Amino acid sequence: MLEKITITSPFWRERQQIIAKEMIPYQWDIINDLKQVDIAITNTGGDSTALDTEKSYVVENFKVAAKKKQGEANPGKRGGMVFQDSDAYKWLEAAAYTLECQDDPELRQKADQLIDIIGAAQEDDGYLNTYFQVIEPERKYQSLYMSHELYCAGHLIEAAVAYTMATGTKKFLEIACKLADNIDANFGPEEGKIHGADGHEEIELALLRLYELTKEERYLKLAEYLLLIRGQDPDFFTAQQRRDVELGRKSLIPGLEIIHPDFKAPYFQSDKPVEEQMDAKGHAVRVVYLCSALALGAVLTSNERLKRAADNYWRNIVQKRMYVTGAIGSTPHGEAFTGDYDLPNDSIYGETCASVGLIFFAHNMLRERQDGAMGDVMEQALYNTVLAGMNLDGKGFFYVNPLEANPYLSKVNPGLRHVLTRRPGWFACACCPPNLARMVMSLGHYVYQSKQDTILSDLFVDSCAKFNLDGQHITLKQSTNYPWEGTIAYEVQEAGESGFKFAVRVPQWCEHFSLKLNQHELGAGAYELKHGYLYLKEHLHQGDILELTLELKPMLVEADPRISADYGKQAVSRGPIVYCVEEVDNGANLQCLHLGADLEGHYEDKLLGGVYVLESHGQRRIRPEQGQEIASPLYRKVQPAQFEEQLIKLIPYFAWCNRSEGEMRVWLNPKL
Numbered sequence: 001m002l003e004k005i006t007i008t009s010p011f012w013r014e015r016q017q018i019i020a021k022e023m024i025p026y027q028w029d030i031i032n033d034l035k036q037v038d039i040a041i042t043n044t045g046g047d048s049t050a051l052d053t054e055k056s057y058v059v060e061n062f063k064v065a066a067k068k069k070q071g072e073a074n075p076g077k078r079g080g081m082v083f084q085d086s087d088a089y090k091w092l093e094a095a096a097y098t099l100e101c102q103d104d105p106e107l108r109q110k111a112d113q114l115i116d117i118i119g120a121a122q123e124d125d126g127y128l129n130t131y132f133q134v135i136e137p138e139r140k141y142q143s144l145y146m147s148h149e150l151y152c153a154g155h156l157i158e159a160a161v162a163y164t165m166a167t168g169t170k171k172f173l174e175i176a177c178k179l180a181d182n183i184d185a186n187f188g189p190e191e192g193k194i195h196g197a198d199g200h201e202e203i204e205l206a207l208l209r210l211y212e213l214t215k216e217e218r219y220l221k222l223a224e225y226l227l228l229i230r231g232q233d234p235d236f237f238t239a240q241q242r243r244d245v246e247l248g249r250k251s252l253i254p255g256l257e258i259i260h261p262d263f264k265a266p267y268f269q270s271d272k273p274v275e276e277q278m279d280a281k282g283h284a285v286r287v288v289y290l291c292s293a294l295a296l297g298a299v300l301t302s303n304e305r306l307k308r309a310a311d312n313y314w315r316n317i318v319q320k321r322m323y324v325t326g327a328i329g330s331t332p333h334g335e336a337f338t339g340d341y342d343l344p345n346d347s348i349y350g351e352t353c354a355s356v357g358l359i360f361f362a363h364n365m366l367r368e369r370q371d372g373a374m375g376d377v378m379e380q381a382l383y384n385t386v387l388a389g390m391n392l393d394g395k396g397f398f399y400v401n402p403l404e405a406n407p408y409l410s411k412v413n414p415g416l417r418h419v420l421t422r423r424p425g426w427f428a429c430a431c432c433p434p435n436l437a438r439m440v441m442s443l444g445h446y447v448y449q450s451k452q453d454t455i456l457s458d459l460f461v462d463s464c465a466k467f468n469l470d471g472q473h474i475t476l477k478q479s480t481n482y483p484w485e486g487t488i489a490y491e492v493q494e495a496g497e498s499g500f501k502f503a504v505r506v507p508q509w510c511e512h513f514s515l516k517l518n519q520h521e522l523g524a525g526a527y528e529l530k531h532g533y534l535y536l537k538e539h540l541h542q543g544d545i546l547e548l549t550l551e552l553k554p555m556l557v558e559a560d561p562r563i564s565a566d567y568g569k570q571a572v573s574r575g576p577i578v579y580c581v582e583e584v585d586n587g588a589n590l591q592c593l594h595l596g597a598d599l600e601g602h603y604e605d606k607l608l609g610g611v612y613v614l615e616s617h618g619q620r621r622i623r624p625e626q627g628q629e630i631a632s633p634l635y636r637k638v639q640p641a642q643f644e645e646q647l648i649k650l651i652p653y654f655a656w657c658n659r660s661e662g663e664m665r666v667w668l669n670p671k672l
Contacts (some may be wrong), residue, residue, distance in 0.1 A: 372532015
C-alpha cells in the first residue's frame with residue numbers, strides 16, 4: 001500500500017501552494033466571518049432573498065449549538081443553509097491533506113481549535129447537526145429528504161479520517177465514531193430503527209472510509225445497508241414530505257415548497273433499488289456520491305448487487321451524459337441530469353462538486369477493476385472542470401462550469417443567470433470551494449494504486465512515493481512535465497531483492513507510445529497491454545529507470561451526433577487538456593469562427609501562470625454589410641457566405657475567465 005507521497009510537479013505544486021497559502025486561509029476567514037466578501041447566490045432553488053448573505057455563520061453555528069447544549073436561553077443566531085456545517089468539515093478535510101503535504105503548526109492549531117468547537121457542540125448521544133440542535137430539535141432524522149443530516153455527518157467523518165491519517169491524533173476520530181455510532185443506533189434493519197437513508201448521499205462513502213481506517217465491521221455493514229435500502233420503498237421520502245406538510249413544518253430550503261414537482265423519488269435515486277437503476281437521474285452530486293460508495297462498497301464487500309449498480313451508472317454517465325470536460329449535470333433545475341445526449345453548452349449546470357464526485361467514482365471503479373478507461377475519466381474531470389472551478393489566484397470560484405458563455409446573455413436571459421462569467425469570492429451555498437480544495441490537496445492519493453504484488457500508475461504527476469508491498473519497502477520517483485510534455489520516467493530508488501510488478505495507464509487519447517528500461521527500447525514482447533494498462537512482464541528492481549513517452553499532440557474531437565448541441569462542431573484537446581477560445585484573444589461573436597487545417601502549439605510562460613497554447617489559421621464569417629451604416633436584416637434569402645482569415649488562439653479550458661470578462665466557447669465550427 002501507499003505509505004507516503006510527495007508531489008514535486010511544478011504544475012500541481014503551484015496549485016497546492018495557492019490552496020495552502022491563499023485559499024485555505026481565505027476560507028478560514030470566511031467560515032469564521034473574519035472577512036467581508038460578496039457572497040453570490042447560486043441558482044440552487046428557493047428564495048435567494050431569504051438568505052442572509054452578510055455572513056457565512058459556519059463556525060458561529062457550532063458555538064451557538066454548544067451554548068444551547070450548556071443550557072443558555074438565548075445562545076445566539078444559527079444562520080446559513082441547513083447543510084452549512086459541511087463547509088467546516090470540508091475545510092478541515094482540505095486542511096488535513098495540506099498538513100499531510102507539509103507541516104504547518106499555525107494551520108494545525110486552527111484545525112484543532114475548530115475540532116474542539118465542533119466537539120463542544122456534539123450531543124452526549126453522539127448526534128451533531130447545528131440546524132436541528134438549535135432550530136428544530138424535535139425534527140431530528142424526520143425530514144431526511146432535505147435535512148442533509150447524514151450528508152453533513154458524512155463530511156465530518158471523511159474529514160476525521162483524513163485528519164487522523166495526516167496527524168496521528170484521534171480526538172477528531174473520536175467525535176466521528178461517536179456520531180457514526182449514533183447513526184448506527186438509529187438506522188438499520190432492526191425493528192424500531194429507521195428503514196431508509198439520507199436524501200443526499202455521502203454518509204455511505206464516509207462509513208466505508210471509516211471502516212477502512214478502524215476495521216470496525218459495524219460501519220461496513222451500516223454502509224452496505226444504507227446503500228441497499230435506497231429505493232426499496234420509493235415512497236420513503238415523499239411520505240416524510242407529506243407528514244411535514246401535515247404538521248405545518250417549514251421548508252428546510254427557504255422559499256422552496258416541501259412537496260415540490262422536482263423532488264420526487266427519481267430526484268433522490270430512490271424510485272427503484274440501486275441494482276435496478278439503469279440511468280443517472282436526479283441531483284448530479286447525489287448520484288456520483290452514491291456511485292462512489294457503490295464502487296468502494298463493491299471493493300470492500302464483493303457484493304454483486306453493489307458492483308452491478310456501479311456498472312450501470314458508470315456506463316450511462318460516461319457514454320451518454322458526460323461533457324467533454326468531465327462536467328456532469330445538464331440543468332440548473334434540481335442541479336440534475338436530464339436525459340441521454342442532452343448536453344447543452346450554454347445552459348449547462350456542470351457543478352464543480354459533481355466533477356469532484358465523478359473523480360471519486362472513477363477512482364473507486366479503478367480500485368475495483370483496474371480499467372484504464374476509468375483513469376481517463378478521472379483525469380478528464382480533474383484537468384478541466386475541477387481546475388476551472390477556481391481562479392488561478394485561488395480567490396474566486398465557479399459553482400457552474402459552462403462550455404459556452406456570454407456575459408451579456410447571462411445578464412439578460414433568466415435561463416442563463418446561473419452561468420457566471422466572473423468567479424465570485426464565495427457562495428451562500430458554498431459546497432464547491434472547499435470540495436475543490438480537498439480534492440487538489442489529496443491528489444497524491446490518486447496517483448498510484450497497489451494490488452497484491454503490483455503497483456499501478458494511474459496519474460502522471462512528478463512525485464516521490466513510498467510503498468509497503470507485502471513487507472517490501474519501495475520508493476518510486478516519478479519525473480515528468482505532464483500535462484505539457486508526454487515523457488514520464490519512473491526511477492526505483494528503493495526495493496527488495498525480489499523487485500515488484502509494475503503497470504502504467506496508457507490513455508485512450510494516446511495513439512503511439514514508446515517504452516525504455518534503463519535507456520534500452522522495449523519491444524511489444526516485454527509488456528502486455530490489458531484494459532488500458534501496460535503491464536511489464538519482468539519485475540522492476542532497485543536502480544531501474546522506466547521511461548514511458550506518450551505522443552502528445554493536438555487533436556480534433558467530435559461528439560456523438562445524437563448530441564444536438566455539438567452536431568457539426570469540433571472541440572480541441574491535447575492530452576487530457578480540453579481547449580477553448582476567449583473573446584480577449586479572438587474578438588466577440590465566437591460562434592462565427594471556423595478552425596483551420598492546422599493546429600500548432602507552444603508554451604507561454606508569461607500567460608496565465610504558464611500554459612501551452614494552440615493556434616489555428618482559421619476564418620471568421622463576416623456580414624456583407626459589416627462596417628456599413630445600413631441595417632442588417634435579421635433574416636434574409638440565403639446568400640454566399642463571406643469570410644476573412646483569422647489566427648485563432650486557444651487556451652486550456654481550466655484557465656478561462658482569468659483575464660478580462662468576455663465570451664468563451666469550447667465547441668467550434670470546423671474547417672471550411
